[in-house]
Amino acid sequence: MDKKEFLRVLQACRHKMIIASFLGNLVSALSVGAAVGIFFWTAAFVIPLYYAGIYAGLSLFLAFMTAVIISFIRRTSMEQAALWMDSFGFEERIVTAHENLMKEGALITLQREDAMRQLKAHGDRIKVTLLPPGKKIFILVGLAVVLTGLAIAPSKTKEYAKELHNLREEIREKEDEVEEVVEALELLAQEELTPEQQAEIQDMIESLQNSLSEYHQASSEEMAAAASERLNYKYEQINSQLSAMAQSMQNGASVSGAAAESMEAMAKKLRDMSGQELAMGNGAGTGDDQSGQKGGNGENGTGGKGDGNGQGDGNGQGDGNGQGDGNGQGDGNGKGRGTGSSSTPHDYVSIPNAIADSGNLTGSAVNHDASEYFYAQNGLSWEGTHMSHEAVIGSYEQNAYEGIAAGKYPSGMEDIIKEYFSSF
Amino acid sequence: MGELDSSRLREPEYMAQRVAMCETEIQKGIIGQRDIIRQTMLAMLTGGNVLLEGMPGLGKTRLVSTIGKVFDLSFKRIQFTPDLMPSDVTGTNIIIKNEQGSVFSFERGPIFANLILADEINRATPKTQSALLEAMQEHTVTVGNDSHALEEPFFVLATQNPIENEGTYPLPEAQLDRFMFKILVRFPSKEELRGIVGLTEGNQTPVIEKQMDGRGLLAARELVSQIPIADAVMDYLLGIVMETHASNPHIREGASPRAAQALIRASRAKAFLEGRLNVSFQDVAEMSYPVLRHRIIPSFDAISEGITEDDIIGKILEANGKV
Numbered sequence: 211m212d213k214k215e216f217l218r219v220l221q222a223c224r225h226k227m228i229i230a231s232f233l234g235n236l237v238s239a240l241s242v243g244a245a246v247g248i249f250f251w252t253a254a255f256v257i258p259l260y261y262a263g264i265y266a267g268l269s270l271f272l273a274f275m276t277a278v279i280i281s282f283i284r285r286t287s288m289e290q291a292a293l294w295m296d297s298f299g300f301e302e303r304i305v306t307a308h309e310n311l312m313k314e315g316a317l318i319t320l321q322r323e324d325a326m327r328q329l330k331a332h333g334d335r336i337k338v339t340l341l342p343p344g345k346k347i348f349i350l351v352g353l354a355v356v357l358t359g360l361a362i363a364p365s366k367t368k369e370y371a372k373e374l375h376n377l378r379e380e381i382r383e384k385e386d387e388v389e390e391v392v393e394a395l396e397l398l399a400q401e402e403l404t405p406e407q408q409a410e411i412q413d414m415i416e417s418l419q420n421s422l423s424e425y426h427q428a429s430s431e432e433m434a435a436a437a438s439e440r441l442n443y444k445y446e447q448i449n450s451q452l453s454a455m456a457q458s459m460q461n462g463a464s465v466s467g468a469a470a471e472s473m474e475a476m477a478k479k480l481r482d483m484s485g486q487e488l489a490m491g492n493g494a495g496t497g498d499d500q501s502g503q504k505g506g507n508g509e510n511g512t513g514g515k516g517d518g519n520g521q522g523d524g525n526g527q528g529d530g531n532g533q534g535d536g537n538g539q540g541d542g543n544g545k546g547r548g549t550g551s552s553s554t555p556h557d558y559v560s561i562p563n564a565i566a567d568s569g570n571l572t573g574s575a576v577n578h579d580a581s582e583y584f585y586a587q588n589g590l591s592w593e594g595t596h597m598s599h600e601a602v603i604g605s606y607e608q609n610a611y612e613g614i615a616a617g618k619y620p621s622g623m624e625d626i627i628k629e630y631f632s633s634f
Numbered sequence: 635m636g637e638l639d640s641s642r643l644r645e646p647e648y649m650a651q652r653v654a655m656c657e658t659e660i661q662k663g664i665i666g667q668r669d670i671i672r673q674t675m676l677a678m679l680t681g682g683n684v685l686l687e688g689m690p691g692l693g694k695t696r697l698v699s700t701i702g703k704v705f706d707l708s709f710k711r712i713q714f715t716p717d718l719m720p721s722d723v724t725g726t727n728i729i730i731k732n733e734q735g736s737v738f739s740f741e742r743g744p745i746f747a748n749l750i751l752a753d754e755i756n757r758a759t760p761k762t763q764s765a766l767l768e769a770m771q772e773h774t775v776t777v778g779n780d781s782h783a784l785e786e787p788f789f790v791l792a793t794q795n796p797i798e799n800e801g802t803y804p805l806p807e808a809q810l811d812r813f814m815f816k817i818l819v820r821f822p823s824k825e826e827l828r829g830i831v832g833l834t835e836g837n838q839t840p841v842i843e844k845q846m847d848g849r850g851l852l853a854a855r856e857l858v859s860q861i862p863i864a865d866a867v868m869d870y871l872l873g874i875v876m877e878t879h880a881s882n883p884h885i886r887e888g889a890s891p892r893a894a895q896a897l898i899r900a901s902r903a904k905a906f907l908e909g910r911l912n913v914s915f916q917d918v919a920e921m922s923y924p925v926l927r928h929r930i931i932p933s934f935d936a937i938s939e940g941i942t943e944d945d946i947i948g949k950i951l952e953a954n955g956k957v
Binding site for chain 1: 644646647857860861862863864865866867910911912913914915916
C-alpha cells in the first residue's frame with residue numbers, strides 16, 4: 211500500500227462516515243420536525259388553525275434543512291475518519307500516519323509503513339454503518355404515522371378553521387378591492403373638478419373607508435355578508451353618482467373631457483364590481499320628481515347609457531334614482547331599492563321588523579314577513595332580525611341592573627327602575 | 635540473540651526487540667511485579683527517575699540490581715538515614731598528602747553510578763534529599779566550586795515506606811515532581827510469593843544475562859524521543875493534565891507542566907516497548923497513573939472520604955473518554 215492507496219482508503223471511509231452522519235442527523239432532525247408537526251396538528255383540534263398542515267410541512271422542511279446544514283458544517287474530516295478507523299484496533303496508527311503523510315524521517319517513514327501494513331492486513335475490521343440505529347428509525351416512523359393520522363383525522367375545529375380561513379380570504383379580497391377603488395377615487399379627486407364634486411368624491415371615499423372598517427371588524431360569515439351587501443349598494447350608489455357627475459361635466463363642458471372619461475370608466479368598473487346590471491334611464495326620462503315610479507321610465511338594465519335627463523330641476527333617473535340639486539326625489543315604492551337622496555350624505559339605519567308597520571318598510575311584523583331596506587327621506591333601512599319581547603325586556607333589565615350596580619343612576623331612581631322592571 | 639549489535643542501534647525494530655528481551659530477562663530474577671518492571675523499564679527508556687512506594691521486602695533492591703545486570707550498568711545502593719549527610723551521597727573534597735604537599739582531591743560518593751537505589755529516601759533530612767534530587771535533575775554534582783558530571787545513563791530508583799512515618803521527612807511536592815513515576819509496589823499474590831520463595835530459598839539461582847549496555851539504552855532513548863504523536867492524542871494528553879487544574883472538589887493542587895512532559899515521554903516509551911511507533915490513547919491513559927499520582931495533591935475532602943489519587947485520575951480519564 212502506497213500513500214495514494216492509503217489516502218484512497220481513508221477518503222472512502224470518510225465519505226461513508228459523512229453519509230452515515232447525514233442520515234443520523236436527518237432522522238434526528240425529522241423526528242424533531244415531526245414532533246413539532248404533531249404539536250401543530252394537535253393544536254388544530256383545539257383551536258382553529260387553518261395552516262396547521264403548512265406549519266407541519268414547514269417544520270419538516272426546516273428539520274431537513276437543519277440536518278443538511280449541520281451535516282455540512284460538521285462533516286467528517288480526514289483526521290476524524292482516521293481516528294474512527296483507529297478505533298477498530300489500529301491504536302492511532304492511521305491518524306498518526308495521516309498527519310505525517312507528507313513528512314519524511316526514518317521513524318516517521320517506519321511508522322507510516324507500519325500503519326499501511328496494519329491497514330492492509332486488518333482493513334476488513336473497519337465497518338461504517340450507514341443507517342442510523344433502528345431505535346431512532348422506529349421513533350421517526352412512529353412519529354410519522356401519528357402525524358399522518360392527525361392530519362387526516364376530521365374534526366369540527368378543523369372545519370371551522372377552514373370556514374374562518376375562507377371568510378378571511380374573502381374579506382381580504384374585498385379589502386383589496388375597496389382599497390383599489392379608494393385609490394382610483396383619490397386619483398379622480400385630483401382631476402379638475404368643482405368643489406362640490408370634490409366633496410362628493412371625498413364622501414364616497416369616506417363611505418368606502420367605512421366599509422373597510424366593517425370588513426376589518428367582521429368576525430363571522432353573517433357580518434361579512436352584511437358588509438358585502440352594503441358595499442355592493444355603495445358601489446351602485448357611487449356608480450350612479452359618478453355617471454351623473456360625468457354627464458353633468460360633459461353637458462357643462464366646464465372641465466376636461468379626460469376627467470369625465472375617467473369618471474365614466476370608474477363608474478363602469480364599479481358596475482362590474484357590484485356584479486349587477488344597474489337599471490339606468492336612457493334619456494328623456496319622465497320620472498316625476500316627487501313620485502319616482504318603481505322601475506322608472508326608461509328601460510331597465512340594458513346598460514344603455516342615458517342616465518335620464520328628466521324633466522324638472524333634477525336629473526330624473528330610472529328606477530327611482532332621482533338625482534339633482536337635492537330636489538329630485540325618488541321614493542322607491544314597492545320592492546326594489548330606492549336610491550333617492552338629497553345632497554346630504556345619509557347614514558345607514560337598521561330598522562327591525564318590529565316596526566315594519568310604520569309604512570316605510572315592506573312586510574308585516576305581525577306576520578313576521580321579511581322586510582327590505584329602502585330609502586326613507588334621509589336614511590337607509592336594512593333588514594333586521596326578530597327578537598322576542600321577553601328577550602328585549604330581559605336585555606334592558608339586565609342593563610338597568612348593571613347600571614344600578616355601577617352607580618349610574620341617582621339613588622332615588624334605583625327603586626323606580628326596579629319597580630318598573632318588576633311590573634313585567 | 636547474543637550481544638548487542640552496535641551497528642543496529644538506530645533500527646527501531648531491533649532496539650525494541652532488545653529492550654523487550656531486557657524486560658524478559660529481568661522477569662527471570664523478579665517473580666511477579668510485571669507492572670513494576672514494565673514501568674521501571676519505561677522510566678529508564680525516557681531518562682526518568684522512579685519513586686517506589688511499598689512495604690519493605692518486596693524486592694525493590696533486587697529489581698535494581700537485576701536491572702543493573704541486564705543493562706550492564708554500575709549499581710549503588712544508598713540507605714537513607716536521618717544522620718546521612720549530603721557529602722555521604724555526593725562525595726567530598728578530602729586533603730591528600732603527597733610528596734608535593736597537601737592537596738584537595740574530590741572523593742566521589744555513591745551517587746557516581748549508573749543506577750542508584752535510594753532506599754527509604756524519606757528518612758534522610760531535606761538537605762540530604764535535595765543533594766540527591768539536584769543530581770537527579772541536573773545529572774551533575776557540585777561540591778565546593780566544582781561541578782562533576784554524572785555518568786550517563788543515570789537513573790535513580792528511590793523507595794519510601796508508606797507506614798512508619800515517625801521520624802521521617804516526607805518529600806515536598808516540588809521534589810516529588812522530579813520523579814517521573816511513582817510506582818506502588820503491591821504485596822505479591824500467593825502464587826507469586828511461592829515463586830519468590832522458590833527462587834530465593836531454592837538451590838537454583840537464576841542466571842541473569844546482560845542484554846543491553848548503557849550505549850544501547852541511550853540509543854533507545856533517542857529513538858523513543860522521536861516517536862510521533864498525533865494531534866488528537868496530544869490534545870487528549872494535555873486535556874488530562876489540564877483537568878487536574880479544573881474545579882474538582884477532590885484536588886487541592888493539580889499537576890505541573892513537568893507532568894505533561896513526563897506523560898509524553900512515558901507514553902512514547904510504552905508505545906516503543908510494545909513495538910509501535912506511534913502513541914495511542916491507551917498509552918496515555920495507562921501512563922497517567924504513575925505519572926500523575928504523586929503530582930496531584932488531594933483535597934481534605936478526598937482524604938477524609940478515602941479517595942486516592944488513583945481514584946481521582948480514574949475519574950479524570952473516564953470524563954475524558956477515548957478509552
